[in-house]
Amino acid sequence: MIERIMIHRFRGIRQGHIDRLRKVNLLIGPNNSGKTALLELLYLSATCGRPAIFIRDDLLPDETGTLPARTALAHDFSGHPPFQRLRQRHGKRGEWQDNPATLTRERGIAVRLDLLKKDVRAPEVPWAEFRLEPPLPEWGEKDIYAFEQADLAQIALFSLPQPKALDASMIPPTFAESGIQPGDAHWYYLWEPDWVYRWKLQHPLDRLAVWTTHGSMPDPARVMFYDTVAASSHLTTSFAQWAYNTVPDWHEHIAERMAEIFPSLKEATIEVTDAPDNQHGRTGYVRFRGQTPLGIDQFGDGARHAFKLIAHLVALAATVDDTHPGMVLWEEPEVFQNPATLGRLLDVVVQLTKDKPIQVFITTQSLEVIAYLTRMLQHDILPPEQTLAFRLNLRDGVLRSSWFNRENLASWLESGLDPRVLEDIDAPLQFQLREEVHEDPSLC
Amino acid sequence: MKILVFAEGKTEEKVIERLKQFFPGFAFQTFDCKGKDKINSEIVTKLGPLVGQQPVRALILRDKDSGETIARIIQSVDNGLKGILKQRGINTSLQFQRVTGVWNAFVWDAPSIDFRLVIHIVSRRSLSGLTKCTIDDLVLQLAFNQDVVDHLAQRQKVDVNGQIIIQKVTQEIPMLLRQNGFPPLSEAKDYVRLYAAVTRMHTSPPVFAEVVLANTDDHLLQQNFASIIAAIEALQ
Numbered sequence: 001m002i003e004r005i006m007i008h009r010f011r012g013i014r015q016g017h018i019d020r021l022r023k024v025n026l027l028i029g030p031n032n033s034g035k036t037a038l039l040e041l042l043y044l045s046a047t048c049g050r051p052a053i054f055i056r057d058d059l060l061p062d063e064t065g066t067l068p069a070r071t072a073l074a075h076d077f078s079g080h081p082p083f084q085r086l087r088q089r090h091g092k093r094g095e096w097q098d099n100p101a102t103l104t105r106e107r108g109i110a111v112r113l114d115l116l117k118k119d120v121r122a123p124e125v126p127w128a129e130f131r132l133e134p135p136l137p138e139w140g141e142k143d144i145y146a147f148e149q150a151d152l153a154q155i156a157l158f159s160l161p162q163p164k165a166l167d168a169s170m171i172p173p174t175f176a177e178s179g180i181q182p183g184d185a186h187w188y189y190l191w192e193p194d195w196v197y198r199w200k201l202q203h204p205l206d207r208l209a210v211w212t213t214h215g216s217m218p219d220p221a222r223v224m225f226y227d228t229v230a231a232s233s234h235l236t237t238s239f240a241q242w243a244y245n246t247v248p249d250w251h252e253h254i255a256e257r258m259a260e261i262f263p264s265l266k267e268a269t270i271e272v273t274d275a276p277d278n279q280h281g282r283t284g285y286v287r288f289r290g291q292t293p294l295g296i297d298q299f300g301d302g303a304r305h306a307f308k309l310i311a312h313l314v315a316l317a318a319t320v321d322d323t324h325p326g327m328v329l330w331e332e333p334e335v336f337q338n339p340a341t342l343g344r345l346l347d348v349v350v351q352l353t354k355d356k357p358i359q360v361f362i363t364t365q366s367l368e369v370i371a372y373l374t375r376m377l378q379h380d381i382l383p384p385e386q387t388l389a390f391r392l393n394l395r396d397g398v399l400r401s402s403w404f405n406r407e408n409l410a411s412w413l414e415s416g417l418d419p420r421v422l423e424d425i426d427a428p429l430q431f432q433l434r435e436e437v438h439e440d441p442s443l444c
Numbered sequence: 445m446k447i448l449v450f451a452e453g454k455t456e457e458k459v460i461e462r463l464k465q466f467f468p469g470f471a472f473q474t475f476d477c478k479g480k481d482k483i484n485s486e487i488v489t490k491l492g493p494l495v496g497q498q499p500v501r502a503l504i505l506r507d508k509d510s511g512e513t514i515a516r517i518i519q520s521v522d523n524g525l526k527g528i529l530k531q532r533g534i535n536t537s538l539q540f541q542r543v544t545g546v547w548n549a550f551v552w553d554a555p556s557i558d559f560r561l562v563i564h565i566v567s568r569r570s571l572s573g574l575t576k577c578t579i580d581d582l583v584l585q586l587a588f589n590q591d592v593v594d595h596l597a598q599r600q601k602v603d604v605n606g607q608i609i610i611q612k613v614t615q616e617i618p619m620l621l622r623q624n625g626f627p628p629l630s631e632a633k634d635y636v637r638l639y640a641a642v643t644r645m646h647t648s649p650p651v652f653a654e655v656v657l658a659n660t661d662d663h664l665l666q667q668n669f670a671s672i673i674a675a676i677e678a679l680q
Contacts, residue, residue, distance in 0.1 A: 393497060402497045411489035415475055422498050 001325070001359050002042070003215035006180065007399060008172035009197035010190070010209040011037040015174050016399025021215070022388045024353075026373055027363045028420050029392035034399045035363040038392070039225070039329045040086055042361055045188055045213050046327050047082040048159040049073045049220025051145055052108070052132040056167070064167040070159045070220075071132055074151070077224045077326075078312060079236030081154045083192075089229055096192065099152060107146035108133035109155060116193060116207055126169050126204035132158055157190035157209075161217075172205050175212065185212035197397060218359060222319065222326035224312050228335055231305040234281030235312075240272050241282075243315040253314045254284070254307070257352070261306050261344045270296075272311065284311060301336035306345050317352045325357035334366035346372045350382055367420065371413055377406040391419055447679055448490065448502045449474040450483050454650035455579045456505045462657040463669060467676060480506060484524035487561075492528050499558040501679040505672070506565045510575040514565055518550055521563050525552060549675035564675040570632050571614060580632035583653040586660050586668050587639055588614075595659040600643045613639045 006017040013034050027035045048070040059065030072082050087093075100115040109132045113125040132155075134145035147155075160166070166182040170189070190196065190209040197209070243250050255270040268286045275283045276295055284307050285293035296307045313328065320326040330349070334342055346369065353360055364370065370389065376382040389404040404412070404419055412419050418427070447470055449460050457474040464472050477486045483504060494500050506517055518540050529536060536554050540563070543549040548567040553560045566577045570584040586592055593606035602609070617638055618629050629635060636649045645652060657665070666673060 391493060391497075400497060402493045404493050407485075407489045408493050411486065412493075415490065417473075417490065419493065422494065 001215050002045075002213050002217065004213070005038075005041065005045075006175055006178065006185075006212045006214075007041065008174060008210040009206055010041050010211055011195060012197065012394060012397065013037055013399045014197045014200065014397025015172075016394075016401075017178075018390060018392075018399070018401045020388060020403055021359075023358075023386040024350075024360045024373075024382060024388075025362070026370065026387075026389040027361060027392060028365075028370065028389055029394075030421070032394060033392040034394045035392055036331065039331055039361060039363055040089075041211060042327070043076075043082060043086065043223065043225045043329055044072070044157060044190070045159065045186070045211070046218050046223040047073050047076050047220050048157065048186075048188065051135050052158065053135060054158060054160060055131040055133055056127060057129070057131075058127060059167055062167070064163075064165050064170075067160050067163050067166075069132060070161060071155050072157065073220050074154065075236075075238065077222055077239070077316060078230065079239040082225075083154050083156050085225070085229075089227070090194070092194070095153060096156075100191070101152045101155065103147060103149055103152065104131060104133070106133055107143070107148075109147050109152065111191060113191060113207065116191065123201055123206060124204050125207050156192035156195070157188055159189075160187040162186060169204070170210075172210050173203060175210075180212060185214045186217060187212050199397070216325070218327040219320070219324040222316060222324055223329070224316050224326065225329045225331075226309050226312065227331040228305075230312075231301075231308055231335070233308075234275040234279060234283045235272065235308065236281055239282075239312070239315075243311070244272065247315045247318040250311075250315060250318075253318070254311050257310045257314060257348050258303075258307060260348050261310070261341060262303060270307075284308075302338060302341055305336045306341070309345075310348065313349060313352050316358065317356050320356050320358055322357055325359070328353060328358055328360045330360070330362045332364055332366070333362060334364060334369050339368050342366075342368060343372050346376075347381075350376060354382070365420065367413075367418060370409065370419060374406070374409040374413055378410055389419065391422070445469070445499065445501060445680075446471040446473060447676065448500070449505060450477055450486055450490075450502065451475065451505045451579075452477060452480050452483065452507055453579070455583065455653045458650050458654040458657060459505075459579060459582070459669065459672065461654075462665065463673060463676070465662075466666070466673060467680075470676075470680075480509070484520065484527070487521075487524050488528050488531070492531060495528055495532050495559055496534055496557045500560070502561040503675060503679060504561065504563040505579065506563060507576055507578040508565050508567055514548065514567070517565055518563065521561075522552075525561065543674055543678040546671045546674040548671055549678065551678045560679055562675045562678050564672050571635065573628065573630075574632060575630045576632070578632050580636050580649055580653070582668060582672075583649075583656055584632050584635055584639070586664065587636075587652075587656045589660070589664060592656060592660050592664070596643055596656070599655075599659065600645060602643050609639075609642055612642055617642075 003021050004019045007013050008015055027038060029035055050071050050073050052069045052071050054067045054069035056065045076082050100112040101109050104110050112129050114128045116125060134147060137143040163182045188211050195209055251270050259266045268288050271285050272282050275281045284296035287293040296304055316326050337345060377384050377387055384406040389409060390401045393400045449472055451457060451474055454476050460472050460474050475486055477483045491500060491502060504521060534557060538552060538554055540550040540552050543551050549562055549564045551562045566579055568581055569577050570581040588610055590606055593609055597604060597606055597609060613635060622628055633649050636652050640647055640652045
């Protein structure tokens, strides 16, 4: 389980850290406070599972010149290429024109960091070039890790899992000051400039986004990122086929959970088959006895959203174990949901993940989501020792976080305090969590 | 700037509501902690997420019960503060200091995290023989003012001289009770209830306080609550 993250120049975060991460983590805070950036950082970190060897020729023969590395998997749990998926989220659908990566003769990737330097006022790049080479296959085995031309568009970062040593040029000064030892953490280096904090360039490493994760990582193939893009897309064929073949009674489990969320679906069965009109991918069809099946996308947005989440989550929950732990990154569960449905949806998600080795990160702007989870904490449906809410705050590029445990959340909500906004605002509605009627002796 | 006020009950909320006019530009949010025992847990749960994240100004309004000392009350709040700071990983060895010119208000100031907390301890009894010093004593003190009692009598359409009301509440009725074997009245709240009954208010101590405060002029209000006002000023 990831317990701590230190960040140097990732998206809008110039520097910052977040500690005390738990099994269930609720990220709250104003717009542009780093919630989504943190989800994306976690997604990129957790899907870094393709073995490679990091080589910096300028450091050889020092041992820091060649280190075991990981880079992005070709496809995440849902069947999407991770980096490309995030690029598309940010409106970047085309090829990366100035990609400094090329394929080497040994089917590795060579990255020319010096090609990133366009602004003469900016500091030098931290080092000119490095390579990610595929590990050598065992004798007689297929070379599954060799890179292809197509990989160049998908790969913009690598990780160094708990390296024995790192050259000083690879350690951001703030990390060095905080005393992190190379072997304490997984180190990540991302070179696509749109993902790197772009202002106040001072140090060569400022040309890269660098971060560390502390604690154990999930199985890269079991990382699920669920956002509105996922909600409005069909399931990928590769995921749907894998889930159908791997998860016993996948359709039945989806139907059961959907009926818990939408009681009107109690008598319905669900099948996942080809998307209509020869579209790519698969989708769900709801069938009531004696009636023709109805595509899930014919339902309202709330049901579509819930279905796609549940289809993935049922499969994830069924296939994780202690040696293959999972991770769920869920952006704004409240989107499209009626409050009653939202409560049931959260309840189902908690039930599916509760006793499983799945670390959950949820971002929200909704006081209802916070209140539902607080109530689950109060009733021990969510284990209090495994759950924290974090209020993020990003000022001048510095990420700060403040945590709320069960007692903080209950106390704030019962008093009408809003953990989402610390400043005094004139909100037209006030939400209060009321668990019980208090006897008030002063009024007797 | 918002001042978070932690109070033992609802009467303090009424007092703050009336005093806030003297602090334009400040917002007040009062929490009824439902008794002194919960004040520490309330400051830990409410202030914890704020400490070190943004400026924090907090006021604790405490009564002084029989057997309690100011030192012990401060020690108790100090323990609560240390709990917050330890939980949030903040090291500091600051001590409470007396608010200048006030002997029953104490300030704890940590500029490095922009966190200032003042505790005000009621240390005045409205009548001799009472066992506690409470916010109700301060309200009662106002209610015993000639102008205030006359206002209240008029408001409640009680055609009795204000002095007589005070005499009935503070002497005659308590004496009658004692003569008939009732235990002596020991808290300001008891007298508040008598006062409310005599003036036909039929209401609770917090609402009584609200009515009394509404019928008090600003000058008297500032005099009566001078120490609480000084405590708030120490947060500015």
